[in-house]
Amino acid sequence: MIPGSFEYFAPTSLNEALDLLKTHGDDAKVLAGGHSLIPTMKLRLAEPAVIIDITRIGDLRGVSEPDGKLVIGALTTHYELESSALVQQKVPILSQTAAAIGDVQVRNKGTIGGSLVHADPAADWPATILALDADLKVAGPDGERVIKATDFFQELYTTALEPEEILTEIHVSIPAANxxxxxxxxxxxxxxxxxxxxxxxxxxxxxxxxxxxxxxxxxxxxxxxxxxxxxxxxxxxxxxxxxxxxxxxxxxxxxxxxxxxxxxxxxxxxxxxxxxxxxxxxxx
Ligand SMILES: Cc1cc2nc3c(=O)[nH]c(=O)nc-3n(C[C@H](O)[C@H](O)[C@H](O)COP(=O)(O)OP(=O)(O)OC[C@H]3O[C@@H](n4cnc5c(N)ncnc54)[C@H](O)[C@@H]3O)c2cc1C
Known part of the structure; x- marks a missing residue:
């Protein structure tokens, strides 16, 4: 139950994180809440030589409401989505889904972005993100692109995200009153x-x-x-x-x-x- 050794980086900007991913390629893994990656490493199912801890990139956290939609930073925790008054009011199914995840410790650390990228078939977020027709914004060495939720989940633990890309935001249209x-x-x-x-x-x-x-x-x-x-x-x-x-x-x-x-x-x-x-x- 002890992971293999790895080099650890904690970038404070998205560009720095993307540069590190480009430099270390397949040897690197992004760390968000760590509630799926760390257990996987402890079981030696993943043995990344480099960990890029993105949790100090403040721009990737929080929820805002521009132009009739919610923009959710990938690092927003399950608990933040469960307890946000804005989310509860505008898209309550998001708060409800977050509340169904694990226990309070898991919800305090785990992030929506980490869950979506991990793509565990038993995870809660994917069903809701698919039903909401969300757009997933990702950043990579060639800039940004948007992936539709319906194109994102591809196979067991596999998404449309490229190895050198980071999921940055989830965009959800606010449903009409009916x-x-x-x-x-x-x-x-x-x-x-x-x-x-x-x-x-x-x-x-x-x-x-x-x-x-x-x-x-x-x-x-x-x-x-x-x-x-x-x-x-x-x-x-x-x-x-x-x-x-x-x-x-x-x-x-x-x-x-x-x-x-x-x-x-x-x-x-x-x-x-x-x-x-x-x-x-x-x-x-
Ligand atoms: C005891 C326990 C109970 C749980 N119960 C549930 C449950 O009931 N329902 C549920 O849905 N989940 C559950 N989980 C999983 C939990 O929700 C995790 O938090 C989640 O699956 C992964 O999010 P994370 O932020 O911890 O990601 P991490 O573990 O840090 O990362 C997971 C994967 O995503 C990659 N990654 C993370 N963020 C990004 C990003 N922004 N861009 C690119 N790649 C990224 C990492 O490299 C890694 O491959 C449970 C976990 C535990 C330990």
Missing amino acids: TKGVYLKQYQAASGFALTGVAVLLTRSGDTCQKVAVGVNGVADVAYRATGVESELAGKTLSAENIAAAAEKAADGVDAMEDIHASPAYRANLAKVYAQRAIAQLAS
Whole structure:
């Protein structure tokens, strides 16, 4: 349980961090909250020769509200998102998702950026970030670019981020007044991670579903948008029957995972159950 030795850098600016990443390439790992990287290093599943601790880069932390959206710095902790009055008021599903993560120690140290880049299939953020259609801003040696959440999560623990890039901001449009969201999860009993988590953003006009966005984690080796549910319910009355029929499609076309915690069939069923519960809660 002791990590291998490594060289440690603590840059105070993004440019300094990017220069260090460029210099050390594949030998280097960025350190944010350390709540996924350090355990991985202790188990020797990762043995970086260089650690670039980005936590002293103040520009990467905090939440602001320019032009009808929330801009969330990658280093913003789960607890900051859980407790921010601005976030609770403008995009409450973000605070709700943060509150579902681990325990208070984990939430005080872990960051939204670290969780998204780590791309653990059982992590909570990806489902919500997908349902919100967030944009992820990254910086690298060639400047900045924006990656859509739907393009970001690629495979198990793999994202569209290049090795020399740093995730800097998450941009979330503030939903209209007739759009409400909820994140529900089945807690894995021992770890508290999501056995399955479902995030839903429902836009309604009276009793009709104008649009629904559904993000799912914990089922497949990568979080996904349940597009079958979305197309089935759009334009329909939010009746119990229509919601149940749409939720049945929550794992359509998905290769569900098998591990010591659950069978593929159980995970796929959880996705349907939680999609139904989440949409019904928003429709009620
Ligand atoms: C006991 C325990 C319980 C937990 N329970 C849950 C849970 O219920 N739900 C849940 O979702 N998570 C849970 N976690 C994980 C936790 O949320 C982590 O904080 C999170 O997964 C990683 O964030 P971090 O800031 O700690 O990142 P780190 O561990 O520092 O980094 C993780 C990875 O991301 C990279 N990285 C970090 N930031 C950036 C960046 N800005 N740009 C580029 N690369 C970056 C690192 O190089 C590393 O590869 C738990 C962790 C522990 C230890």
